[in-house]
Amino acid sequence: MADTQAKDGYYYTEKHEWVKIEGDVALIGITDFAQNALGDIVFIDLPKPGKQIKAKDSLGTIESVKAAEDLYSPISGEVVETNAALGSNPAAVNAEPFDTWMVKLKNIQTSELGSLLTSAQYKEYVSKLD
Numbered sequence: 320m321a322d323t324q325a326k327d328g329y330y331y332t333e334k335h336e337w338v339k340i341e342g343d344v345a346l347i348g349i350t351d352f353a354q355n356a357l358g359d360i361v362f363i364d365l366p367k368p369g370k371q372i373k374a375k376d377s378l379g380t381i382e383s384v385k386a387a388e389d390l391y392s393p394i395s396g397e398v399v400e401t402n403a404a405l406g407s408n409p410a411a412v413n414a415e416p417f418d419t420w421m422v423k424l425k426n427i428q429t430s431e432l433g434s435l436l437t438s439a440q441y442k443e444y445v446s447k448l449d
Contacts, residue, residue, distance in 0.1 A: 326417045331441035338393040345427045346420035354416045357383040360409045365401040394431045396424030
């Protein structure tokens with residue numbers, strides 16, 4: 320199994336989003352598996368700061384040369400920032416999916432992390448999809 324499938328210190332959904340907690344902020348992005356399945360990402364539509372998001376709500380859409388998919392929030396919180404660099408370079412997600420966050424949330428519900436997959440659980444989940 321490739322080390323790029325999951326990184327320690329992140330939590331995952333079965334829809335291939337990740338969340339990384341840094342202090343009192345949650346960073347959200349998509350996994351290597353997701354960007355691989357999508358292909359070349361050409362556009363990302365993200366919410367405006369101030370929007371309240373509940374876990375499993377749509378955060379926006381990701382469009383690739385193959386398809387358009389909804390991006391879902393793994394955790395509840397308030398959008399505090401979106402990655403502005405993705406407006407001009409959405410393909411950064413293809414190059415570095417775990418280092419390219421899309422949305423930052425504050426006022427997060429850390430109690431929801433228990434319902435997400437750990438790195439080891441996500442690696443096992445993805446291995447069954449191959």
